[in-house]
Amino acid sequence: MFRYANPAVFMGLSGALLPWVSGAAVIALAAGLWLGFHVPPDYQQGMTVTIMFVHVPAAIVAELAYGAIAFASLFSLVWRHPLADTAARAAAPLGAVFTALGLITGSLWGRPMWGAYWVWDARLTSFLLLLFLYLGYMALWNAIEDEMRAARAAAILALVGAVNLPIIKFSVDWWNTLHQGESIVSGQIAPIFLWPLLTMALGYTLLFAALWMVRIRTEIVNRRTRSLMQRAG
Amino acid sequence: MNSFLAMGGYGAFIWPAYGVSLLALVAVTWQSVAAWRAAKKKLAELERDNP
Amino acid sequence: MNGPFVSLLLRDLKLAARSGGGAALALAFFALVATLVPLGVGADLKLLARIAGGVLWVGAVLSALLSLDRLYQGDYDDGSLDLIALSPLSLEQVAFAKLLAHWLSTGLPLTLLSPLLALLFGLPWAGTQALFISLLIGAPAVSAVGSIGASLTLSLKRGGLILPLIVLPLLAPVVIFGAGAVSAALDNLPNGALGLLSAFAAAAVLLSPFAAAACVRLNLAG
Numbered sequence: 027m028f029r030y031a032n033p034a035v036f037m038g039l040s041g042a043l044l045p046w047v048s049g050a051a052v053i054a055l056a057a058g059l060w061l062g063f064h065v066p067p068d069y070q071q072g073m074t075v076t077i078m079f080v081h082v083p084a085a086i087v088a089e090l091a092y093g094a095i096a097f098a099s100l101f102s103l104v105w106r107h108p109l110a111d112t113a114a115r116a117a118a119p120l121g122a123v124f125t126a127l128g129l130i131t132g133s134l135w136g137r138p139m140w141g142a143y144w145v146w147d148a149r150l151t152s153f154l155l156l157l158f159l160y161l162g163y164m165a166l167w168n169a170i171e172d173e174m175r176a177a178r179a180a181a182i183l184a185l186v187g188a189v190n191l192p193i194i195k196f197s198v199d200w201w202n203t204l205h206q207g208e209s210i211v212s213g214q215i216a217p218i219f220l221w222p223l224l225t226m227a228l229g230y231t232l233l234f235a236a237l238w239m240v241r242i243r244t245e246i247v248n249r250r251t252r253s254l255m256q257r258a259g
Numbered sequence: 260m261n262s263f264l265a266m267g268g269y270g271a272f273i274w275p276a277y278g279v280s281l282l283a284l285v286a287v288t289w290q291s292v293a294a295w296r297a298a299k300k301k302l303a304e305l306e307r308d309n310p
Numbered sequence: 311m312n313g314p315f316v317s318l319l320l321r322d323l324k325l326a327a328r329s330g331g332g333a334a335l336a337l338a339f340f341a342l343v344a345t346l347v348p349l350g351v352g353a354d355l356k357l358l359a360r361i362a363g364g365v366l367w368v369g370a371v372l373s374a375l376l377s378l379d380r381l382y383q384g385d386y387d388d389g390s391l392d393l394i395a396l397s398p399l400s401l402e403q404v405a406f407a408k409l410l411a412h413w414l415s416t417g418l419p420l421t422l423l424s425p426l427l428a429l430l431f432g433l434p435w436a437g438t439q440a441l442f443i444s445l446l447i448g449a450p451a452v453s454a455v456g457s458i459g460a461s462l463t464l465s466l467k468r469g470g471l472i473l474p475l476i477v478l479p480l481l482a483p484v485v486i487f488g489a490g491a492v493s494a495a496l497d498n499l500p501n502g503a504l505g506l507l508s509a510f511a512a513a514a515v516l517l518s519p520f521a522a523a524a525c526v527r528l529n530l531a532g
Contacts, residue, residue, distance in 0.1 A: 074269045080280040123287050127280055134276040138269050155479045162476040169466050178528045179462050183476060186458055186521055190480045193510065197483035204490060204501060233284065240291045247298040254305045 033246045036109055040239040048236045054229030061222035068219070074138050078215075079222050081131035083230035084124045085149070088156060091121030091234060095163070096188035099181035109242070111177035112249075114184060115167055116241035120234055122160040129153050148202035152195045159187045314399050315407055322411035329380065333419035336373040340420050343369035344427040355432035362431035363441060363492025367485050369427075370420045370445060371452055371478070377416050378456040379473050381408055382464040382526065391464075395530055401523035409450070409457045409519065417449030433492075440495035444488040444507060451511035454518035455480050461525035483510055 058079065068075040095114045102110035132150045133143045144150070166183055170176035215223065264270050326332040347365050348358055385391040394404055424445050428438040459477035466472065487510065490503035 072269055074272060076273055077276045080276055084280065120287065123283055127283050130279050131276045134272045134279075138272050155482055158475065158479040162472070162479065165472050165475055166462060169463070169468075169472055172465075175465065175528060179525060182458075182521060182525055182528075183462055186480065190483075193483050194479070197486040197506070200506070201486045201490065204493070233288075237288060237291050240295050244291070244295040244298045247295075247302050251298065251302045251305055254302075254309055258305075258309055 033109065033249075037243060037246060040243055044236060044239055047232055047239070051229055051232035051236055054225055054232055058222050058226035058229050061225055065218060065222060068216075071139060074135060075219060076222075077131055077135040078219070079226045081128060081135055082223055083227040084128040084131060085153065086227050087230045087234045088121055088125040088128050088153065090231065091117050091124060092156065092159070092184075092188065092191065094238070095121065095184050099184035099188075102177060102181045103185070109246075111181065112245045113238070113242055114181065115177070116245055117238055118160055118164050118167070120237055120241070122157060122164065124230070124234070125153060125157045125160060129157065146202070146205075148199045151202070152198045155194055155198070156191070159191070163187070314397055315403055318394065318397075318399065318404065318407045319411055322408055323415055325384065326377065326380075326411060326415035329384075332377075332415045336376055336416045337419055337423050339376055340369050340373040340423060341427060343372065344430055348430065358431040359433050359437070360496075362428055362433040363437060363489040363496070364485070365431070366424055366427055366441060367444070367448075367488045367492075370424065370449065371481055371485060372474075373420055374412075374416050374449065374452045374456060375474050375477065377412065378460045378477070379463065381412055381457055381460040383460070386464045386529065391526065392530060395526070401526050402519040405457060405461070405519035405522035405526065409453050409515065409522075412457065413450050413453040417445075417453050421445040421449050434496065436495040436498075437492050440492045440504075441488075444491040444504060447504065447508050447511050448484050448488045451484050451507075451514040452481060454511075454514035455484070458518050458521045458525070461522040461529075464526070465529050 062076050062079040065076065067073050094117050098110045098114035098117070101107040102114065129150060132147070132153065136145060136147065136150070137143050163180060163183055167176050167180045170179055264274070323332075344366065347361075347369075351357060351361070382391065385394060395401060397404075399407070421442065424441055425438050428441055433441065456473075456477050459473045459480075462476065463473050484507065487503045487507035490501060491507060494501040494503050
């Protein structure tokens with residue numbers, strides 16, 4: 027793992043991987059879309075079930091990204107891995123976008139089913155809180171001027187958030203059952219819907235991985251630029 | 260074609276959902292790549308001036 | 311409780327009392343929230359009684375937030391934090407002392423005011439009792455989670471704006487369980503809210519000093 031700590035090694039590795047990951051993402055997304063639109067209407071939801079194919083993958087990546095940030099933050103704090111801070115920071119805007127996407131598509135999915143764009147479904151509510159966690163994380167990075175301090179503070183916040191996240195989800199679930207709210211996804215998913223869903227989920231994840239690599243590479247280049255400017259100036 | 264667009268009456272929700280997803284993913288991809296290109300360009304210029 | 315701990319605690323309490331009147335500001339804010347909400351939703355006492363638990367819990371959390379950014383910042387700005395770090399107390403003990411001071415100077419007064427504000431909402435006695443107990447248990451959790459946010463933002467001049475953004479999502483469970491305890495009392499249905507709240511509060515109070523201390527350490531090292 028520490029071999030990749032060297033930025034040059036990471037640049038080389040990611041440069042080689044990027045075309046493959048991006049290509050695979052495009053293929054998976056195309057396949058997923060094709061499968062998704064050749065699906066029969068669900069007996070309960072009609073064709074709105076197709077929204078699930080863009081909602082659930084976004085939700086998966088939103089949570090995955092936060093997990094990645096938490097993992098990278100742990101590396102940063104415990105093992106002082108030099109690229110970990112960069113990786114964590116790079117993932118945050120991506121995670122926020124996917125979370126927002128999950129909220130919007132979830133709302134559009136809910137409207138035909140519940141008659142309202144928002145009914146405090148447990149999953150969507152947890153998502154809303156997750157979005158705030160992302161925003162707070164990004165705000166903290168931007169607010170602290172010293173980069174090293176910002177990195178460590180953000181890492182601590184990410185870990186506190188990661189510990190809190192299951193508790194938040196549990197409490198929102200608990201709250202939801204108390205007030206007998208509606209639920210978007212109920213129980214099993216029929217196999218015919220599973221294939222497009224998994225394919226899209228794969229595509230979204232690969233896309234996230236590709237974009238994450240691009241953003242880390244960008245930050246590595248920017249760091250080199252900054253250090254050159256400091257030496258010249 | 261019309262029934263494809265109508266999607267059993269739910270088209271008004273399905274297409275915006277896909278639309279906003281496409282828009283968001285394209286936008287974030289474009290921004291990421293643009294930032295990368297700008298960074299590379301800047302570094303190349305600096306390295307030219309400071310061999 | 312040893313000498314240095316108690317003296318730090320007393321010092322912080324005195325400082326809290328001196329700046330902004332300590333509890334007075336938080337209490338006034340709390341009362342104002344409790345006044346504005348009925349102005350916003352109307353005077354129907356049945357409605358107010360139903361929403362009292364949630365409104366007063368949110369009000370209490372927001373009021374407690376007010377004094378959080380001063381928790382570490384004052385000492386950081388004038389160099390006292392460096393001196394405190396050199397004292398025989400561990401940074402975790404310092405964090406715990408500040409947490410305790412915040413609760414004593416803000417959380418506890420808010421808790422004590424709550425039955426009076428519950429009156430404004432026409433909350434039945436069972437609900438008021440539940441509100442009071444839930445605040446008694448939950449306010450320390452608010453101080454605990456808040457102190458993490460305070461230590462994360464202690465070097466920021468305008469950290470006061472980011473602090474709520476960071477702290478409030480983390481406090482969602484506290485609000486959920488706290489208000490949940492009130493609705494349980496009103497519906498006469500046990501729902502374990504107080505138990506869950508106590509578990510969260512215990513964990514928060516015990517663990518947050520470690521996180522806060524780590525944040526202080528990283529700010530002092532730089």
